[in-house]
Amino acid sequence: MNSYIKEVYDHLVERAPEEREFHQAAKEVLDSLEKVVSENEVEYRRVALLERLVEPERTIIFKVPWEDDNGQTQVNKGYRIQFNGSIGPYKGGLRFNPTVRLGLLKFLGFEQIFKNSLTGLPIGGAKGGSDFDPSHKSDSEIKRFCKSFMTELYRHIGPYVDVPAGDLGVTGKEIGYLYGQYRRIKGISENGVITGKPISIGGSLIRPEATGYGLSYFLKEILDDNNINISGKKVSISGYGNVAWGAALKMKELGAKVVTLSSSRGYIHVEDGLTKEMIDYMLVVRADSNKNLKDLAEKFKLDFQVGKKPWEVPVDFALPCATQNELDLEDAQKLVNNGVIAVCEGANMPCTPDAIQYFEKNNVKYGCGKAANAGGVAISALEMSQNSIRYSWTAETVDNKLVDIMKHIYRSSKEMSLKYNVTLSQGANIAGFLKVANAMLVQGDY
Numbered sequence: 001m002n003s004y005i006k007e008v009y010d011h012l013v014e015r016a017p018e019e020r021e022f023h024q025a026a027k028e029v030l031d032s033l034e035k036v037v038s039e040n041e042v043e044y045r046r047v048a049l050l051e052r053l054v055e056p057e058r059t060i061i062f063k064v065p066w067e068d069d070n071g072q073t074q075v076n077k078g079y080r081i082q083f084n085g086s087i088g089p090y091k092g093g094l095r096f097n098p099t100v101r102l103g104l105l106k107f108l109g110f111e112q113i114f115k116n117s118l119t120g121l122p123i124g125g126a127k128g129g130s131d132f133d134p135s136h137k138s139d140s141e142i143k144r145f146c147k148s149f150m151t152e153l154y155r156h157i158g159p160y161v162d163v164p165a166g167d168l169g170v171t172g173k174e175i176g177y178l179y180g181q182y183r184r185i186k187g188i189s190e191n192g193v194i195t196g197k198p199i200s201i202g203g204s205l206i207r208p209e210a211t212g213y214g215l216s217y218f219l220k221e222i223l224d225d226n227n228i229n230i231s232g233k234k235v236s237i238s239g240y241g242n243v244a245w246g247a248a249l250k251m252k253e254l255g256a257k258v259v260t261l262s263s264s265r266g267y268i269h270v271e272d273g274l275t276k277e278m279i280d281y282m283l284v285v286r287a288d289s290n291k292n293l294k295d296l297a298e299k300f301k302l303d304f305q306v307g308k309k310p311w312e313v314p315v316d317f318a319l320p321c322a323t324q325n326e327l328d329l330e331d332a333q334k335l336v337n338n339g340v341i342a343v344c345e346g347a348n349m350p351c352t353p354d355a356i357q358y359f360e361k362n363n364v365k366y367g368c369g370k371a372a373n374a375g376g377v378a379i380s381a382l383e384m385s386q387n388s389i390r391y392s393w394t395a396e397t398v399d400n401k402l403v404d405i406m407k408h409i410y411r412s413s414k415e416m417s418l419k420y421n422v423t424l425s426q427g428a429n430i431a432g433f434l435k436v437a438n439a440m441l442v443q444g445d446y
């Protein structure tokens with residue numbers, strides 16, 4: 001390892017040993033920058049470029065008190081990490097999930113810097129959220145929580161400052177409540193402050209589909225480049241939320257058979273592929289905080305493998321779309337033994353480092369999340385554009401732009417992988433990094 005990279009990484013671990021996911025994300029990026037950093041070491045060291053890169057520009061932590069349906073006050077933690085704003089307003093989702101901690105959000109915010117840079121659009125990196133658990137909460141509880149969350153957050157965000165969106169546990173419904181409170185406090189119609197909005201308040205067509213569609217387009221780029229067809233192939237998808245839904249829709253449209261979906265409790269297996277009716281029902285499940293994948297399995301009388309992961313099913317492509325570190329070395333070995341051709345990450349950091357290494361060693365085409373799932377945030381940026389010009393584009397216009405953006409991401413990742421003789425995912429990290437590094441260098445020492 002390059003000694004500058006090692007110093008920066010060791011220091012990071014030493015100062016916050018508990019931020020495990022952040023170390024994992026930082027190591028993955030830093031390792032892939034080996035050659036670029038060695039080339040520019042004197043300059044980068046002089047301006048402490050890497051030290052600045054791994055340090056969030058601003059971290060906001062606040063309390064979120066709210067009243068539950070029994071009249072009991074509950075207190076959650078709220079966070080917003082404004083990680084890097086060198087190429088544009090901070091941009092990234094809000095995650096409402098009991099696993100949310102500072103280290104988890106730092107990993108997500110850090111990844112977001114490079115992902116957003118890769119889209120080619122002017123957006124900085126951020127992430128936020130709360131340890132609030134939206135499952136089994138009533139609609140009024142969710143509304144009160146969102147109101148309280150925004151009552152603190154509003155002072156830290158703005159269309160030119162920081163533009164949140166959704167992530168796990170935050171759908172169009174929550175975004176609507178959050179924006180309503182922002183507008184009420186500020187007394188201003190400024191809907192470019194948040195994205196993933198319902199269409200009626202300035203949301204973009206195709207934004208709900210964008211992450212899963214973009215993931216499928218990215219996979220298609222990899223396959224086209226290698227003369228491999230999608231049609232008739234089998235694909236396993238994990239998760240059953242927004243990303244899994246969009247990916248299932250598009251992969252089916254492209255002619256693949258989507259044979260799995262999963263939750264933390266197990267997976268469903270449909271040998272002939274999910275029907276359109278089943279994929280549409282995912283939205284019904286998602287809209288009801290009391291429903292989960294089991295309800296979909298029961299409705300369509302599908303095989304539900306309790307306590308197992310979908311990666312044991314023989315497939316041509318695997319699209320992990322659930323959550324971080326959901327696919328480990330053992331899963332990678334099963335996929336490779338069963339002849340998997342390509343793995344693209346719909347979730348953020350779903351494959352463990354040893355799983356990734358195993359895929360790459362066995363010539364499995366691997367698309368990392370920062371490249372493969374960037375379609376979501378890219379269309380968020382286009383939602384901001386539409387809000388700025390007070391206009392909305394047709395679904396076709398947005399979808400065509402999404403295709404172009406995913407092609408651009410593939411091309412820039414490939415170009416860097418060839419230039420530096422590294423893997424496609426390392427090429428993606430380099431491409432994302434170089435734009436941000438350059439923007440930091442020309443702005444002096446911030």
Ligand code: 2IT
Pocket residue numbers: 091092093094115163164165166167195196348373374376377378380
């Ligand atoms: O992980 C992600 O890229 C997102 N949750 C979407 C962020 C956004 O601002 O649309």
